[in-house]
Structures are given as C-alpha cells and as structure tokens.
Amino acid sequence: MEAVTTDGRSGPSITGPPLFNCERIGKNYEGGPVVENISLELPEGGFISLLGPSGVGKTTLFNVLAGVDRPDSGKVFYKGEDITGISGRVSYMLQKDLLLEYRTVLDNVILPLLIRGQKKKAAREYAAAFFPQFGLSGYEKKYPRELSGGMRQRAALLRTCMLRNPVILLDEPFSALDAITRRRMQDWYREIAGSMKLSTIFITHDVEEALLLSDTVYILNGRPGKITRRIEVIPRRPRSRDFPVSAEFAAQKRTILEAIGL
DSSP states (O other): OOEEOTTSOBOOOOOSOOSEEEEEEEEEETTEEEEEEEEEEEOTTOEEEEEOOTTSSHHHHHHHHTTSSOOSEEEEEETTEEOTTOTTSSEEEOSSOOOOTTSOHHHHHTHHHHHTTOOHHHHHHHHHTTTTTTTOTTOTTSOGGGSOHHHHHHHHHHHHHTTOOSEEEEESTTTTSOHHHHHHHHHHHHHHHHHTTOEEEEEESOHHHHHHHOSEEEEEETTTBEEEEEEEOSSOSSOOTTGGGSHHHHHHHHHHHHHTTO
16 A cells, blocks of 8 residues: 555655554454454544545444454554553544433533542543633533534533543544534644644545545545555645645545545
C-alpha cells in the first residue's frame, strides 16, 4: 500500500514514531474474516479518517483498537507498548450519544469517572470545569431531552474525554446532524482536539468531512475489509477556510471517490 498526494503521485508517509498504531489486524466472525491485514499509524496530535462503504468492517476494527475485542491476528500498540485486547487505554465514542435520559447532563458526563471509582462530588467538580470549554455552561442540571442534537454530541464527547486518554476513536459522531450543525461541530472539534492535545481516529462515510478534518485518509474496501489506499491530505493542517472550495480539495475528493469506486 502506498501513500498518495492530491494528484495521485507517490508521497511520503508521516515520519517519526507513531503515538498509536496497529499491525496486520485480522478479525473473524462466525468463521469468516471481517477485516484483514489492517495496519494504521496515528502520530501524536494527528487526525486520521477511515472511509469506505458500509459493511467493510470499520466498527469491527474500532472494537479491536479500543480493546473491546481481541483480534484473531495482529497487534495494537500505544507508545510502542502492546495493548492488544486491553480496554481503557484509548477513549471510544460510538455513533449514538447513548446519554441516559434519567440522569442530568453533568451526571451523564461523570459516568466514566464513577466507573473508575472516583467519588461523585469530586467527579462533578472535576467535570463541571470543562462545561464552558464544551459550550455547555448552564446545562449541568438539564436533562438530555432538553438539549439540541449538537449539544447532545458535545455532552457525549465530553463524557468520552473525561479519562483524558490522548487517543480518541470517534465512530461517525456527527452523522445524525443537519449539514450546518455538522460543519459547526467539525470546526469546534478541531479546536477541542488542539486544546486538549487529542490524537484522533475517525470513522466517516462523508468524503468532504474526511478531507476537512484529516491529515491522512485510509480507504477501506472489500469483504473482508482491507486498506486499499492511504491518502495524505494537502495542504497540511491548519488549513485556510477557503480549502473546501479550492482546486486541491476538489482534486482530492475526486481521488477518494475513485478509490472507493464511485
């Protein structure tokens, strides 16, 4: 597999040791392979997207990367340490916000801290300090039904960030939002990831979203799912607000669409 630049030529991969990576991951279900020979590298502060059609095993791969499932082959590493099958070393946010309707927003956010054994009072004090940064000031005692879709996602993401793991896995977190709210959430997450020093692996079906957010886009195709292409997005981040209407953006979008067979 080669890395390619916007015009399709061979280009350099990100240099330096990765913060988080996996090597030759394979996972079977009911005797058949779902993903096969998957290798990814996430540098510190980096943002990579997994893009491909439904059914190629993206969520299966995330379960392995998060330590929820063990792979049938391959290894997962954090700072060079083998963490295969060990949960809790990276943060993982699913597509649905999964907020508990009978708990206040604050008490939803502190759930990971309570599971780790922290006392409720201390957990509430710790979590409340992040509410302004996440645009949730004044909503601590509200219930999820009182929040907009975007605010629910902010609350779910804050809950995911409570353990302060530097690596976060996001499985289509903005897919249920309308186009305007989604773009605002993308801009907001870029700021949060920078301020909290998060390194992100992101699942999306949206080509434009992948280009706007990512340093690197991995294309997954086939059954079992395999990485068929790795595209280094240029220019590198941070990018101009004109990037979505630039010739570079259009060329890379065309490259990705061709890579996924559209």
